[in-house]
Amino acid sequence: MNNSLFKNASPASRRDLVDYLDQRKVGTRLLFAGNLVKQPYMKNQNYRISESLTVTDQIMNNTFWIGVQPALGSEMLEYSADCIQKFLGIKF
16 A cells, blocks of 8 residues: 555644634534444453554544535535635635
């Protein structure tokens, strides 16, 4: 796997972006589970790891969900996208 695809190129942290969105009433949730071998229930389990879990850790530590559900209309979805664009300083 080409780990260079997963370099942290952003000067902002996930926490910064999630806090920014929360202040603007855009719902987010952190990725649940993530790297399963780091979950408490795995402590005394018998398992093997075939390769490095570096990318798995990056995903676990940097991923989050944006609130999306059928009741959200176009205006609400555009608002969420605009908030992310403003935070990142980009415009599509």
